[in-house]
Structure formats: structure tokens, C-alpha cells
Amino acid sequence: xxxxxxxxxxxxxxxxxxxxxxxxxxxxxxxxxxxxxxxxxxxxxxxxxxxxxxxxxxxxxxxxxxxxxxxxxxxxxxxxxxxxxxxxxxxxxxxxxxxxxxxxxxxxxxxxxxxxxxxxxxxxxxxxxxxxxxxxxxxxxxxxxxxxxxxxxxxxxxxxxxxxxxxxxxxxxxxxxxxxxxxxxxxxxxxxxxxxxxxxxxxxxxxxxxxxxxxxxxxxxxxxxxxxxxxxxxxxxxxxxxxxxxxxxxxxxxxxxxxxxxxxxxxxxxxxxxxxxxxxxxxxxxxxxxxxxxxxxx
Amino acid sequence: xxxxxxxxxxxxxxxxxxxxxxxxxxxxxxxxxxxxxxxxxxxxxxxxxxxxxxxxxxxxxxxxxxxxxxxxxxxxxxxxxxxxxxxxxxxxxxxxxxxxxxxxxxxxxxxxxxxxxxxxxxxxxxxxxxxxxxxxxxxxxxxxxxxxxxxxxxxxxxxxxxxxxxxxxxxxxxxxxxxxxxxxxxxxxxxxxxxxxxxxxxxxxxxxxxxxxxxxxxxxxxxxxxxxxxxxxxxxxxxxxxxxxxxxxxxxxxxxxxxxxxxxxxxxx
Amino acid sequence: xxxxxxxxxxxxxxxxxxxxxxxxxxxxxxxxxxxxxxxxxxxxxxxxxxxxxxxxxxxxxxxxxxxxxxxxxxxxxxxxxxxxxxxxxxxxxxxxxxxxxxxxxxxxxxxxxxxxxxxxxxxxxxxxxxxxxxxxxxxxxxxxxxxxxxxxxxxxxxxxxxxxxxxxxxxxxxxxxxxxxxxxxxxxxxxxxxxxxxxxxxxxxxxxxxxxxxxxxxxxxxxxxxxxxxxxxxxxxxxxxxxxxxxxxxxxxxxxxxxxxxxxxxxxxxxxxxxxxxxxxxxxxxxxxxxxxxxxxxxxxxxxxxxxxxxxxxxxxxxxxxxxxxxxxxxxxxxxxxxxxxxxxxxxxxxxxxxxxxxxxxxxxxxxxxxxxxxxx
Numbered sequence: 025x026x027x028x029x030x031x032x033x034x035x036x037x038x039x040x041x042x043x044x045x046x047x048x049x050x051x052x053x054x055x056x057x058x059x060x061x062x063x064x065x066x067x068x069x070x071x072x073x074x075x076x077x078x079x080x081x082x083x084x085x086x087x088x089x090x091x092x093x094x095x096x097x098x099x100x101x102x103x104x105x106x107x108x109x110x111x112x113x114x115x116x117x118x119x120x121x122x123x124x125x126x127x128x129x130x131x132x133x134x135x136x137x138x139x140x141x142x143x144x145x146x147x148x149x150x151x152x153x154x155x156x157x158x159x160x161x162x163x164x165x166x167x168x169x170x171x172x173x174x175x176x177x178x179x180x181x182x183x184x185x186x187x188x189x190x191x192x193x194x195x196x197x198x199x200x201x202x203x204x205x206x207x208x209x210x211x212x213x214x215x216x217x218x219x220x221x222x223x224x225x226x227x228x229x230x231x232x233x234x235x236x237x238x239x240x241x242x243x244x245x246x247x248x249x250x251x252x253x254x255x256x257x258x259x260x261x262x263x264x265x266x267x268x269x270x271x272x273x274x275x276x277x278x279x280x281x282x283x284x285x286x287x288x289x290x291x292x293x294x295x296x297x298x299x300x301x302x303x304x305x306x307x308x309x310x311x312x313x314x315x316x317x318x319x320x321x322x
Numbered sequence: 323x324x325x326x327x328x329x330x331x332x333x334x335x336x337x338x339x340x341x342x343x344x345x346x347x348x349x350x351x352x353x354x355x356x357x358x359x360x361x362x363x364x365x366x367x368x369x370x371x372x373x374x375x376x377x378x379x380x381x382x383x384x385x386x387x388x389x390x391x392x393x394x395x396x397x398x399x400x401x402x403x404x405x406x407x408x409x410x411x412x413x414x415x416x417x418x419x420x421x422x423x424x425x426x427x428x429x430x431x432x433x434x435x436x437x438x439x440x441x442x443x444x445x446x447x448x449x450x451x452x453x454x455x456x457x458x459x460x461x462x463x464x465x466x467x468x469x470x471x472x473x474x475x476x477x478x479x480x481x482x483x484x485x486x487x488x489x490x491x492x493x494x495x496x497x498x499x500x501x502x503x504x505x506x507x508x509x510x511x512x513x514x515x516x517x518x519x520x521x522x523x524x525x526x527x528x529x530x531x532x533x534x535x536x537x538x539x540x541x542x543x544x545x546x547x548x549x550x551x552x553x554x555x556x557x558x559x560x561x562x563x564x565x566x567x568x569x570x571x572x573x574x575x576x577x578x579x580x581x582x583x584x585x586x587x588x589x590x591x
Numbered sequence: 592x593x594x595x596x597x598x599x600x601x602x603x604x605x606x607x608x609x610x611x612x613x614x615x616x617x618x619x620x621x622x623x624x625x626x627x628x629x630x631x632x633x634x635x636x637x638x639x640x641x642x643x644x645x646x647x648x649x650x651x652x653x654x655x656x657x658x659x660x661x662x663x664x665x666x667x668x669x670x671x672x673x674x675x676x677x678x679x680x681x682x683x684x685x686x687x688x689x690x691x692x693x694x695x696x697x698x699x700x701x702x703x704x705x706x707x708x709x710x711x712x713x714x715x716x717x718x719x720x721x722x723x724x725x726x727x728x729x730x731x732x733x734x735x736x737x738x739x740x741x742x743x744x745x746x747x748x749x750x751x752x753x754x755x756x757x758x759x760x761x762x763x764x765x766x767x768x769x770x771x772x773x774x775x776x777x778x779x780x781x782x783x784x785x786x787x788x789x790x791x792x793x794x795x796x797x798x799x800x801x802x803x804x805x806x807x808x809x810x811x812x813x814x815x816x817x818x819x820x821x822x823x824x825x826x827x828x829x830x831x832x833x834x835x836x837x838x839x840x841x842x843x844x845x846x847x848x849x850x851x852x853x854x855x856x857x858x859x860x861x862x863x864x865x866x867x868x869x870x871x872x873x874x875x876x877x878x879x880x881x882x883x884x885x886x887x888x889x890x891x892x893x894x895x896x897x898x899x900x901x902x903x904x905x906x907x908x909x910x911x912x913x914x915x916x917x918x919x920x921x922x923x924x925x926x927x928x929x930x931x932x933x934x935x936x937x938x939x940x941x942x943x944x945x946x947x948x949x950x951x952x953x954x955x956x957x958x959x960x961x962x963x964x965x966x967x968x
Contacts, residue, residue: 258351258534264547292332296508297550299356300346301336341814344825377807379655382817390814390826395807397658398816399651400681406643406651410663411807413639414613414656418808436651439644 029058029082030187031090035109036101038075040124041176044201045099046077048180049187051197053081056189061088076109097186099179101162104289110154119154120182122162122175158182158222169216171209177202181217245290246306247271247282253302254279262294262303270294339363339373341393349384352538352546354505354531355452359388361503361511362421362450368516377420379408381433383459385425385452385531402433405440408447419519422449426467427457430486434466441495441524448518448525451488454533462536473540492526493587499525500587505532506553507583517585530581593770598762599666601733601769602692603628605740606664608776611690612638613663615652617645617671620704621760622694625666646671650678654687658815660806662744666692669711670701673718679753680719681817683840686751686794686802688781690743693755694763695870697948706948707760709870709921713928715755716899722837724844726851727755727899729869731762734769738777739896742853745779750847751801757898759921761871761950788812794836795822800843844900853896854905858884862891864960865909866943867930868919869895872951876919879956890960901929910934915963919943919956939963 032049036042043064053060058081065076078090092111097118100106106121113119150157160182162175169178177198184194194214202210247270256278263271263280271294272283279302282288290307349355366376376394380386382401389396395418399407404422412420429437429451440447456474457463464474464481467488471480493500499521503511511529518525532538532549543549596604602625606614614629616622630640639656643649646667653663667675672693682689695711697703711718715727726746728739740756747754784791784803793813796802802822805811814824819833827833844851857880859865864883868876873894883890893909893916895902910916916938918927923946931940943959945951 253346255346255351259546261352261546261550296360297357297505299349299353299360299546301340301356301360302346304335307332341825343823373812374810375808390816394812396812396814397655397807398814398818399654400677400817403647403651403678406648407655407658409641409643409648410613410615410652410655410657411659412655413641413652414661414663415659415806415808418659435644436648439648 028188029085030080030096031094032079032097032099032183032187033090033095033109033112034077034079034099034101035105036075036176037105040075040101041173042075042077042101045101045176045180046079048177048194048197048201049183050079050081051201052184052187052189052193053079055193055196058082059085061085063088076105097183099183101176101179107150110150113154116155118156118158118186119150120158120179121160122179123159124161124163124175158220160217160220162217165216165220166209166213169209169212171206171213174206174210174213177210177213178217178220181214182220184214184218244307245288246285247288247294248304248306249279249281250302250304251279253300255300255302256280259299261297261299265293265297267291267293334364334367336360336363339366339393340391344391347391348387350458350533350535352532352534352549353384353458354454354533354546354550355385355388357505357508358385358450358452358511358529358531359391361508362388362423362515363392364512365515365519368512369519371419371519375418377408377411377415377418378423379404379411379420380423381425381428383425383428383457384454384533385423386428387459388423402428402431403436404428405433405436405447405449408449409440409443409445412445412447416446420447421519422447424449424451426451426453426455426465426488430466430488430491434486437492438495441492441497441526444496444498444523446522446524448515448521449527450515450518451526451528452531453488453528454531454537455485456533456537458533458536462533462540472537474537475540488528489526489586492524496524497526497587498523498589499585501525501527501585502530502581502583503527504530504553504583506530506550510583514583514585521588523589592772593768595766596733596737596769596771597624597764597766598730598733598736598758599624599694599764600628601737601771602666602740602756602763603632604771605737605774605776606662606690606744607632607636607638608737608771609662609741609744611662611664611744612636613640613653613656613661614638614665615641615643615649615656615663616665616667617643617649619646619668619671621696621707621763622666622668622671622692624763625664625692625694629664646674647678650675650682650689650691653689653691654678654682654685657687657689658807660809662688662690662748664690664692664744666694668694668696668704669698669708669714672711672714676714676718676720679755680721680723682753683719683723683725684721684817684819685815686804686840687753687815688747688751688804690740690747690754690756692740693757695757695759697946703948705760707871707921707950708946708948709757709759709872710925710946711757712898712920712922712925715757722841724750724752724840725755725899726750726752726844727757727897728853729757729896729898731758731870731873731894731896733762733765733767734774735896736762737769737771737774741774742777745777746847746851747779748781749779749801750843750851751781751804752844755899757870759870759950765871784811792822793824794820796839796843800839800846848900851897852900852902852905854902855892855894855896857892857894858889859891859893859909861889863889863914864917864963865891865893865913865915866917866919866956866960867893867895867906867926868951868956869898869926870921872919872921872956875951875953876956878953879919879960882953882957883960888960888964895926898926901926901933903933906930906933907937910937913938915939915941917941917943917956917959917963919951919959921945921951 050062100121162178166175268287380389381404616626697708743754818826
């Protein structure tokens with residue numbers, strides 16, 4: 025990451041602390057003598073909608089917004105949001121991502137413009153597109169440090185060595201922005217994150233998939249449909265609710281079918297909203313590849 | 323709340339609590355009531371209640387048909403009178419947890435008197451009133467909660483009477499727990515219903531549900547997905563003071579102040 | 592030991608003695624003393640009294656309590672009885688035991704709230720819609736109010752039917768000597784399932800056509816509905832199932848007829864003229880019989896203690912051997928229609944009716960006896 029300027033995109037879902045984390049990082053930049061601009065873009069954050077925060081620092085910054093392919097680092101507090109934000113990374117950028125999975129909000133959100141796919145991706149698979157992935161079970165790390173809710177500080181801790189901000193700047197920023205009651209927990213979480221060590225990014229050319237790449241991991245979720253209970257196209261709540269366009273109708277209209285079964289992220293929306301008890305979502309655990317996940321601390 | 327409720331929503335096998343020979347249920351495609359039934363089953367699961375000490379009482383109407391699908395002690399009574407049966411059952415059997423399911427016509431029109439008196443007595447019942455602004459079972463007539471201007475078979479030129487605010491009504495009548503939820507916020511429903519059941523005293527949850535088949539069709543509100551989306555906008559980020567004074571600019575549902583969801587009133591007894 | 596007991600109080604005491612532990616009601620003259628007595632008596636026996644917001648709610652609460660396992664009672668008068676009709680039909684179809692007392696006053700509408708009448712006889716039979724079984728008992732004294740209230744509980748529980756007790760304002764407010772210890776208490780229990788919860792079907796009839804009834808909240812899970820249903824309680828409009836259900840509901844009462852139907856008689860053995868009367872009119876009729884006998888007229892009394900089902904067989908035999916039946920009732924001819932139906936031309940049927948808010952007198956009935964005997968001579 026360039027020492028003189030940089031761009032960091034923070035993403036997550038409402039309530040995780042994206043905005044606070046961004047404020048801390050921006051304050052650390054300011055304390056380090058940089059000009060800094062920061063801007064939040066939130067959707068329906070109060071009900072768990074998507075939140076992102078753009079942060080740019082340098083000698084002089086005119087706009088806070090980071091265009092596609094411009095981010096030096098993406099910090100994702102939620103797994104799928106991290107996957108979704110990959111197009112923002114510049115080539116060689118770093119994806120810092122939590123393994124926490126918080127499926128989309130409880131009910132209809134505006135569908136996140138189908139342009140960005142929402143694939144069921146295992147951490148190891150990511151390396152094909154992002155050589156430098158630093159994935160951590162941030163909530164567990166934070167819990168071990170004293171408070172699971174400080175997981176956002178764990179991720180800042182992971183981010184911190186990549187940015188040209190001295191440790192005092194980070195600590196001052198945390199102290200100035202985090203509510204007093206949670207301060208110590210966040211300091212400890214930050215320190216724990218900063219101490220995590222990740223496997224080195226592969227050298228250029230070696231990060232491409234090997235010929236005998238492991239098979240794509242199974243889809244994260246699957247959808248069971250009770251055909252006789254589904255009331256078909258006249259309802260269509262599930263079809264319209266699914267953020268991944270997993271469900272659809274054959275020409276004969278009834279019952280609903282999983283037309284893109286591999287895209288299911290087990291977000292549960294269709295099951296929760298199906299008024300006819302016709303859908304059951306089966307969830308599989310995210311297979312976390314050991315080569316990407318922090319396994320040791322120094 | 324969301325993450326916790328979602329965890330509760332994961333892994334429940336609804337079929338364990340349904341009368342499978344009765345399924346599929348009779349409700350129209352896209353009817354919101356089934357979403358409420360799911361939330362109710364999740365709420366019961368979250369409270370870890372003994373199914374042999376639970377009873378479900380309903381009146382007449384689409385919403386009231388829900389109890390027939392629950393594999394429990396279920397009582398499908400007469401139009402508007404569910405609360406009277408429930409009151410007798412609870413008084414005779416205080417060991418039972420009694421849940422009442424009613425609708426806007428059942429609970430507020432023909433059963434309005436029973437509703438306010440059950441609230442006044444503060445008898446320990448959990449009453450869920452599913453409000454879809456219409457009489458669905460009889461083909462879409464105007465209801466006591468129909469928003470003025472809405473078309474129904476008995477208001478072909480648009481409803482003119484002001485609707486009830488059910489939550490304000492039962493609060494004034496003495497209910498000790500009053501909440502409002504919506505099928506478009508289904509996981510919040512779990513929390514509200516669970517709190518209502520756990521509350522000692524008369525607890526009331528008005529639940530905004532949708533009738534795409536009649537109300538939606540007559541008022542060109544789209545099918546179920548569109549209605550759910552619109553419904554949600556009725557609750558978001560509304561200045562309550564302005565809403566109460568009807569100063570809020572016209573939401574998609576023209577003429578209605580946007581509604582607050584969540585626990586609106588609680589008095590520990 | 593005899594006591595002076597009011598009819599309405601006798602009703603309440605009989606209910607308590609019969610195991611009734613739940614009362615829901617709404618005040619209405621001339622039945623209010625029943626609710627007031629229950630409010631006084633129930634707490635001491637661990638029962639529950641609740642005054643509801645109206646009569647519809649009252650019977651609703653009674654039915655809810657009954658499903659919970661309680662023997663339950665409500666009491667009212669004509670206008671309130673009208674409001675209860677939907678729930679009487681519900682109880683008939685859903686087969687929920689309950690006892691409803693109707694202390695009759697002058698009607699229609701608010702009518703004569705403090706005056707006696709026998710105007711609800713047909714309302715008791717046909718007040719609710721659709722075909723349905725009815726059990727209605729008609730006491731004529733405080734002691735009999737005690738006896739028949741107890742009997743109503745027994746029949747209601749055993750047959751899973753709503754049981755009605757009909758008497759008039761005079762009987763309700765009459766205080767007379769009763770030796771309660773001497774009044775026989777009827778016994779009747781609701782049939783209980785002999786199978787476990789998994790095999791239980793709430794509407795699968797036993798040999799007497801009455802389905803066993805489990806309580807709510809004691810391990811058995813079942814559906815109770817006012818929709819026409821199959822043996823598991825599932826709503827259906829299958830004509831075969833619907834037809835069979837409607838017939839069974841009637842037939843279960845017919846099969847128990849010998850326990851349901853009760854008639855008291857006075858001097859019918861050699862009677863030329865039989866008076867048919869119930870309630871307070873029957874008290875006048877007893878006097879009319881003795882007066883007629885004193886005048887050498889062979890009169891007798893046929894007093895149905897069960898109005899519904901109507902004692903067809905008993906009256907048919909009598910109709911074949913008397914010269915006339917005098918129907919004395921305090922309305923413009925309700926039970927009269929039943930008597931005419933059963934007599935079917937076998938004998939002359941003479942109405943002796945009064946609907947002015949005052950009781951029939953022995954003289955009214957004596958005059959009618961004189962007329963039919965004179966006409967026959």
C-alpha cells in the first residue's frame with residue numbers, strides 16, 4: 025500500500041460498526057498528518073441493511089468516493105459483503121474479511137442490483153481473484169479478547185499494519201471515538217487483530233488456479249420445496265425476495281423451482297416469507313480454507 | 323435482534339407443529355397470514371413452551387383459520403367471539419397459555435366489544451390481530467381498518483369512514499402490552515409475539531398482513547411481493563409526531579400516517 | 592331439613608351441587624339472582640364467576656371453560672337468550688357440554704321485564720339456525736328447579752349437548768319450602784377417551800353415538816370448530832360426512848330419550864280431559880284438576896318436565912284415550928303446535944292461552960275444561 029495516499033472501503037451490515045470503524049480509521053489518518061475524506065453509503069442500515077464507508081487519505085483528498093478497482097483494501101465485517109465488494113479492489117489490493125455471516129435483512133430489501141453476483145464462495149476460492157485475502161473469525165477473536173461485539177476492531181487491527189499510521193495514532197483514534205464503556209474491549213480486540221499473522225500472498229503467477237484445482241465447494245444453502253403446498257406464480261413472494269435469483273417458475277408455473285440452486289446463500293428469506301410452509305432452506309457451514317485464515321498469533 | 327431472531331428462524335421444522343393432513347392451507351396465494359403463523363411457531367419455540375399447556379383460540383375469517391393447522395389444542399369459534407371463549411378457558415384453566423388469533427373484522431367490528439373488555443380485564447391472553455384491511459373470507463368488503471379511499475366490494479367508490487387505530491384502542495381500554503408488527507418485518511414479529519405470550523396480562527399485537535387476492539387487486543397494489551414491499555415503506559423512518567398529526571407526506575399508501583412497529587405500550591403487572 | 596328457597600337460588604345451588612365450577616353471565620331480569628348466587632357461592636368451592644360484557648360473551652366463556660374441563664353454567668332471560676342462540680348452535684355442532692338457564696319474561700323485545708311468560712319455548716327449539724339437537728327441561732317449583740338443573744348438567748355432560756332449563760319469572764322468584772337433601776341429584780359424566788392422545792379423534796362417536804371428550808391442555812391435542820367437520824375435526828363439505836354428522840347429532844339424543852324425556856301426571860288414569868301445562872301454568876292446572884274433580888269432571892294433568900325433545904310417545908297414547916286436550920300456556924300458542932302435531936286429529940285440542948304478563952289462573956283453565964266437556968256433551 026502506498027505510504028503517501030490510500031483508499032480503504034469498509035463494508036458490512038447495519039449494526040456491525042462499519043461507520044464507527046471508518047471514523048476510527050479516518051481519525052487515525054488525521055492524527056498521522058494526512059488529509060482525509062470519508063463518506064458513508066448506507067441502505068437500510070437500521071434493519072440490517074448493507075452499509076459501506078469510503079475512506080481516502082493522502083496529502084490532499086478532494087473526493088471520498090472510491091471507484092471500481094480503486095480500493096487498496098476492502099475491510100468487510102461480513103463475509104458475503106466482502107465477496108460482493110471485490111470489484112472495488114485494485115489489482116493487488118487486500119481483502120480483509122470476517123468469516124461472520126449475517127444473511128440479508130429480515131425482509132425485503134431493495135435487491136442489490138443484480139449486477140454484482142452473490143456467489144457462494146469459500147475462502148480458498150477467493151484467491152483466484154484476490155491473491156491477498158486475510159480472513160479471520162473476527163467475532164471469536166474479539167470474544168477471546170473480551171467482547172464479541174468488538175469484532176470490528178479486530179478487523180481494524182488486521183488493517184492497521186497496512187496503513188502508514190503509527191500505533192499511537194490508532195490508539196488515540198480508538199480512545200476518541202469508541203464509547204468509554206467499550207473502550208478497553210475494543211483496544212484489546214484491535215491488538216488481537218493486529219497480532220494475527222496470515223499466510224503470505226502467493227507470488228505473482230502462482231496465485232492462479234492450479235490445473236488440478238479442488239472442486240468448487242458445495243453451495244452454501246439448498247432449497248427444499250414441498251410441491252403440493254406451493255401456490256405458485258400467483259404468490260411468487262420467494263421468487264421476488266431471493267437476492268440471488270435462485271427461485272423461479274418453469275413454464276407450467278407451479279410449483280416454484282430452484283432454477284439457480286448453486287447460488288443459494290442460505291439467507292432464509294424465502295423460507296421465512298413463504299406463507300405456505302412450502303420452502304425449507306438447508307444451510308451448510310462455510311468451509312474456511314486453512315491457508316487463508318489466521319491460525320496463529322505472534 | 324435480527325441476528326438472534328434469524329438464528330431462531332434457522333433450523334426450526336415447522337412441520338413438527340402442523341397438522342399435515344390439513345395442509346396445504348386454504349389461504350390464497352400470497353396471503354400474508356401464513357407468514358404470521360410461522361412467526362408464531364418460531365416465537366413459541368423461542369419460549370420453549372410446553373405444547374400440552376398451550377391452547378389456540380380463533381374467531382371467524384381468514385386469519386382465524388390459522389389455528390386449524392396448528393397441531394395443538396385449537397378452538398375455532400364463532401365470528402368475533404374468540405376472546406370470550408379464550409377468557410373462559412383461561413379463567414377455568416389458569417395453567418394454560420392461551421393465544422388468540424383474530425382479524426380486523428373479527429376483532430374490531432363484530433368482536434370489538436369483546437376486545438376492549440378483554441383489554442380492560444387484563445386477562446392473561448396473547449391476542450394477535452391480523453390486519454389486512456378487508457374481509458377476505460367474504461370477498462373483500464370494507465373493514466374497520468380500511469384506509470379511506472380504498473376500494474372494496476362495499477365501497478366501490480372508495481371508503482370514506484376513518485379507520486380504527488387498534489393499538490391505541492386497546493391501550494386506552496387497559497391492555498398491559500401492546501405492539502405492532504408486520505409481515506414485511508417477519509423476524510421482528512417473532513420477538514413481539516414471544517414478548518406478548520410471555521407477558522402476564524392482556525397482550526395485543528396488531529400485525530399488518532396483506533390480502534393480495536382482494537384488497538390488493540381492487541386497489542391495484544400489485545401481487546404479494548409488491549404489497550410486502552409497499553407495506554414496509556409504511557413503517558420506515560417516520561416522525562411519529564408528524565404521523566400522529568397526519569402531517570407526513572403521502573406515502574405509497576395514500577392518506578395514511580405511517581405506522582410505528584415494535585412494543586408501543588407495556589405495563590408490568 | 593327444609594329451607595325457604597327461591598327458584599333462582601335453587602338453580603345456583605343445584606349447579607354447585609352438580610359440580611359446576613364456572614359461571615359467566617350478564618345481568619338481566621328476572622334471572623339475575625342466579626348469577627348473584629353463583630358469585631357468592633363459587634369462590635368457596637374453588638370455582639370462577641365472571642360477569643361478561645354481554646350474553647354472547649357469557650356463553651362463549653362458558654364454552655371455553657367447558658373445553659378446559661369445567662362444568663359451566665350461564666343464565667339469562669329472553670333478550671339475552673336470543674343473543675346466545677349462535678353459541679347454542681355452536682355448542683350443538685362442536686358438542687361442548689354447557690347448561691343455559693332461561694328465566695322467561697314477557698316479550699318480544701324488552702317487553703315485560705318483570706312479568707312472567709312462557710314465550711321462549713319455540714326459541715329454545717328453533718332459536719339457532721340449522722338442524723340441531725335440543726335438550727330443554729321445564730321445572731315448575733323450587734325443588735324441581737334444583738332437580739332439573741342437576742339433570743341438565745348430567746345430560747349435557749353425558750351427551751355433549753347444550754342443555755337448556757326453561758322456567759318463567761314466577762318460578763324464578765318464588766320462594767318455597769325445599770328439603771334439598773331429599774332432592775335427587777342426577778349423575779352424568781362426559782365420556783372420556785379410552786385411547787391415548789395419538790389415536791384420539793375428538794369426533795369419533797362411541798357406541799351411544801357420543802364422542803369421548805378430552806380436556807384442553809391435558810395431553811390431548813385436537814381441533815374444535817363450528818364448521819361441519821369429520822371425525823378428526825377437519826372441516827369438510829363432503830355430503831356423506833355432513834349428512835351423517837347431522838343425523839348423528841340428533842340421533843344421540845333420541846337414543847338417550849328414556850333418560851331425557853320426563854313427564855309428570857296427575858289423575859290421568861280415568862281422565863276425559865287432560866290439561867297439558869308446564870311451569871307456573873302447571874301449578875294453576877293442578878288446582879284446576881282438583882277443582883274439576885270436585886265438580887265431578889274427570890280432568891287430569893299431563894305435565895312435560897322435558898319440553899325438548901317433546902314427549903311424543905307419552906302424549907300420543909294419552910291423545911288416543913281422552914276426549915280433549917287443553918293446552919294451557921302463557922303465550923299465544925307455542926307448545927300448542929306440538930300438541931296438535933302429536934294429537935294429529937285423534938282428539939280435540941283446546942288452547943287456553945294468556946300473554947298479558949300475568950299467570951294463568953285455575954279459573955282460566957277450569958273454564959276451558961268446562962267448555963270442552965260442554966262441547967263434547
